[in-house]
Amino acid sequence: MxxxxxxxxxxxxxxxxxxxxxxxxxxxxxxxxxxxxxxxxxxxxxxxxxxxxxxxxxAGTPTRLTWTVSDEPVLHEATGQLLDPRTPVVVGVGQIVQRQPDPHRDPATLAADALRAAAGDSGVGEASLWAADAVYAIPSASWTYRDQAAQIAQAVGASPTERVQSTPYGGDGGLPRQRGRRGNRRRTVAHRAGRGRRNGFDVGCAAEVWQHPAVAGAGRGCRARPGRRRRPGRQPRLETAVGLGAPVFMYALIESAVRRRRGHQVAEHQREISQLWSGLSRVAATNPYAWSPSEVAADDLAAASPSNRAISEPYTKLMCANLQVDLAAGVVVTSVAAAQAAGVAQDKWVFIHAGASAHDEWFVGERADFSVSPAIRAAGRAALDHAGKEIEQVKHVDLYSCFPSAVQIGAEALGLPVGDPDRPLSVTGGLTFAGGPGNNYGVHAVASLIPILRADPTSTGLSTSLGWYATKHSIGIYSRAAADDCVPAPSSHGRAASSPAPAAVVRRRRRDRGQHGALRPRRCTRGRRAEHPDT
Incomplete structure (x- = not known):
């Protein structure tokens, strides 16, 4: 027949x-x-x-590749575990530092170059980009594209079925999402992890580059619009009206609340935050992708000088995020089934164990206490619980570090020590020294964390991102080791594996004297609800 x-x-x-x-x-x-x-x-x-x-x-034209992606469990060679085929993994990361202006490399071009570097890092090469099902872009703050994701997809030869662009400023706690079996969330960059018979390759990228006159027309030829665009958040009108619109002023105010909470005198606190920032510069000095890879002594950070002018008490210039950088980063995420089909070596796989997003009371003036973040505490507890970890088990950490107050608040909420030289709170060097490319710093943090975890295969890493005035927060947890709940249940494969698992939406709120932490919806399939720690 x-x-x-x-x-x-x-x-x-x-x-x-x-x-x-x-x-x-x-x-x-x-x-x-x-x-x-x-x-x-x-x-x-x-x-x-x-x-x-x-x-x-x-004709030498790249074609959209299609691998045969199995719905069957995937053998994890290091442990002998059978993994759910939809389990999401990071397979490639890339970063670009452009120190000399180049009129031919606009932000979208830098982002495409970062994705090519990520594709090379995966071992598959640019074929992984041609096969992308989705491209997610964090827009540049220095140049506007009608559809930056489409521009980048075209540059790398991808024909994605989904293109998404985040808001220009302030970050998107809910934009990045993993649609694999466990549906993890984090802010840095969004990917969709393997969908049954599809290729299952997703790429995320962004670049921050200050406009050069010669690229003033970049992107105008692209008439496409993204399939999905995140909307910006609410504007803090009352705070702006009294001169607290710029982050450097608001975070300086928050710093004074942190100092009071910690019981420090002015000189004592200045010395402590200077030592904290000097430690970040020490990390940046070893980071090949840092914008300012040099160590700065604590005394030099604290003292105002012509090259380190006072900005907003207690911050000098070298305690503030450095936005004037030309940086790009890219990440390739796929399912384990698609990674296996494409031939990505398993020692390249880094598993996304969990993630959570939350936000504090939106307007700072309505918060009961400027010096703490119930939202980071809630998101941290939810992500750690979902990953089955305690914070003491997390070895490598990158806390979003636009200003010292942000790091101290994040560390306190997660239960991390501040100033411990054996446990630095950054893997990049922070937004002052590694560089603060707008919303895209989180992608650089993940791109720096992945090689560290590959080299330390039994360890766990955590990165955070932040938006507005310590308002929006996201946390991701990663490891070379597969999570226990990546192992499929007896009936978890077969036809059902061709689409994401149903979501168990959790939204917890707590209102107490005007403050709350709200967990964004996320997927949870371990039979456990992600509870607010104070609920």
């Missing part, structure tokens, strides 16, 4: 290039029966797809 097919392919020189000819002969009982015409139409359609791909290869 089968079909016998004979196929001959001929490529011959032609006046305009090459002529491609497919000769096909088919026979079999199904062709002679009532469904013969339908079968022939299917064969004709498949031949047309094959002819188009062959012609594209002959």
């Amino acid at each position: 089968g079909i016998v097919l004979g196929l001959a392919v001929t490529v011959a020189p032609a006046s305009a290039g090459s002529a491609l000819r497919l000769d096909v002969g088919v026979d079999g009982a199904p062709l002679r029966g009532p469904i013969g015409a339908t079968v022939m139409r299917s064969i004709d359609a498949a031949l047309q797809v094959s002819a188009d791909r062959l012609a594209a290869l002959d």
Whole structure:
């Protein structure tokens, strides 16, 4: 009852290039029966797809690759575990530092270069980008594109079915999401982890580059619009009206509340935050992708000088995020099934164990206490509980570090020590020294964390991101080791594996004297609800 097919392919020189000819002969009982015409139409359609791909290869044009992605569990070679095929993994990361302005490399070009670096890091090369199902972009603050994700996708040869762009400023706690089995959330960059029979490759990228006159027209030729665009948050009108619109003023005010909470005198606190920031500069000095890779002594950070002017008490210039950078970062995320099908070596896989997003009372003036973050505490507890970890088990940490107050608040909420030289709170060097490329710092943090975890395969890493005035927060937990709940249940594979698991939406609020922490919806399949720690 089968079909016998004979196929001959001929490529011959032609006046305009090459002529491609497919000769096909088919026979079999199904062709002679009532469904013969339908079968022939299917064969004709498949031949047309094959002819188009062959012609594209002959022309040197990248084609969208399709790997056969199995719905069956994937063997994790290091542990012998069978993994749910939809388990999300980071397989490639890349970063770009452009220290000299280049009129031919606008932000989208830098982001595309970062993705190519990430594709090379995966070991698969640019084929992983051509096969992308989704491209997510964090827009540049220095140049506007109608659809930055489309621009970047075109540059790397991708034809994604989904393009998403975040808000220009302030961050998106809910934008990045993993749609694999465990549906993790984090802020840095969004990816969709493997969807059944699809390629299952997703890429996220962004660049921050200050405009050069020669790139003033970049991106205007692209008329596409993103499939999904995040909306900006509410504006703090009352705070802005009294001169607290700029982050450096608001975070300086928050710093004074942190000092009071910690019981420090002015000089004592200045000395402590200077030592904290000096420690970050020490990390940046070892980071090849840092914008300012040099160690700065604590005394030099604390003292105002012509090269380190006072900005807003108690901050000098070198205690503030440095936005004037040309940086880009890219991340490739896929399911373990797609990674296996594409030939990504398992020692490249870093598992996304959990993530959570939350926000504090939106307007700082309505918070009961400027010096603490119930939202970071809630998101941290939810993510750690979902990963089955305690904070003491997390070895590598990167806390969002726009200003010293942000690091101290984050550390206090998560139960991390401040100033411990054996446990630095950054893997990049922070936004002052590694660079603060707008919303995209979180991607650089993840891109720096992944190689560290690969080199330390039994360890766990955590990164945080932040938006507005310590308002919006996201946390991600990663490891080379697979999470226990990546192991499929007896009936968890098969046809059901071709689509994401249903979401168990959790939203907890606590209002107490005007403050609350709200967990964003996330997926949870461990049979456990992510509770607010104070609920």
